[in-house]
Amino acid sequence: MKRGPLIPIIATLGFVFLYAPIISLIVFSFNESKLVTVWGGFSTKWYGELFADPQVLNAGLLSLRVAAVSASIALVLGTLCGVALTRFRRFRGKTLLAGLVSAPLVMPDVITGLSLLLLFVAMESLIGWPAGRSELTIVLAHSTFCMSYVTVVVRSRLADLDLSLEEAAQDLGATPARVFFDITLPIIAPALVSGWLLSFTLSLDDLVIASFVSGPGSSTLPMVIFSKIKLGVSPDVNALASVIIGIVALGVVIATILQLRRPRTARA
């Protein structure tokens, strides 16, 4: 079919739209001048300043810890929920469970954050746990909304899965738990990896929910960045952004290489 030049031109502009801000962000992180958008010569001093800032480093470590723990809790709960919703034919409250688990996907962050904070305040005055707002409350909040995403990923993988393998194992006398751990789990492992990574990223990215449920001593990295941005554009935020984008790009490149290599070794 004949193709006009219109669509490639619009698509190219679309990619420019996607990448121009990110590239300019990286370029100006090497700017000597404190004015972010006026070039004043090459310098790496903002990187030096960034790594000397204990607030940023502590917040970064806290965010990584929270993201790793929340993603792991969300992985376990989300997988169980996905299995229950796809593999169990009927049980009491199935519709309610399906509705509850999909609610965080459509619920605005401000509502999730507010409702969890009000819960934690009420729980503290009733049973004294969790005492105050801290890393723990952020983990509880993040696990809750991340498990919804894991459930979606696991559900769609399980729905595509051929049932005959699981049925064969069952016919050979394996208990349901044995079938799950020996057959289902290895097959859906890639979905579990992407569910965990998605949760990790979402937790690392969250500003709104963490702002509601965190305490005085537990500011996450997005919270620190947000308060810096509200004071105005500053070059050390550019440097931080470049570091994060660099890590992400590296991770994606490694993942792509691994993915491209896997099918070949599997076939060999």
Added chain:
Amino acid sequence: MGELVGLVRLGADLVSAMDLPAAAAAPERGPWPLLRRWLVRMGITGRWAVILPPALWLTVFLLIPVLVVFKISFSEAVVARPPYLPLLTFGEDGEVQLTLHLSNYMFLGQDTLYIAAYLNSIKIAFISTILALLVGYPIAYFIARSSDRWRNILLMLIILPFWSSFLLRVYAWIGFLKNNGVINNALQAVGLPQVTMLYTDFGVYVGIVYTYLPFMILPLYTTLVKLDDALLEASADLGARPFRTFLSVTLPLSLPGIIAGSMLVFIPAIGEYVIPTLLGSPSTLMIGRVLWDEFFANRDWPLAASVAIAMLVVVVVPLMLMQNAQNAVVERK
């Protein structure tokens, strides 16, 4: 309290079961077989070990919190810790008094600020969705029609920004849209006048479209890539111009992708807090921002709670019903 009732009932069941001769004749002793039988009788089997952990977690950290918000939305704000009055008060002689304040909801209805914020959120989310569709469709079409080798690279380029920080991507636009930012510097260099783009509604649209563009492109791509070339050729052979083919073949066939992509942009846009705060003007009213300010700046927890409940009823419940209907259609297929 609920747990206690359950335990008491369990205890009563055990006692009555022990009175039965059949139970006494059971070879196994101790409470465990009885407990197991009781569980089976209640329909609780091994698979509840799978269902209960996520169900309990969601009940405690999702269902109950929403009920708590609902409860506090009927309370009255006070300067205290926590800053609201309890609904139940106990009198000196043991009488219980329940006070429900409807004032928060009446305030929402009376003060035009809140209604304006709801309407404005819907308007901004709607326009952003249309803009994202107009930008995303040609990109998705282009990727779907490229060769296999390019397709994966282009898709990766679309997804890549999503993995980097959302906040920093919004921040990148501040440097771009500022009065002395990248775009205005470029405009001035070619002798054009400066345009105010940051801290306007325009900034909010750019921010939302930029942030959620991948969510629009990916579903569009999945429907467009399945499009059969033979249909397009048939349409061309029958004398349709490319634009006509697009309108009567491509567009209708990509409708599921359009709907899915639009939902994925509209839903997060409507409750957005960060983008209007960083790129919009102080007068860009969006409901997420109003809730945030009511909570953090004014410390009016009951009013913030009633804003949240109104938002749930007006926005979230219809969206969930729509999603349910969509899932039902998909599962029937």
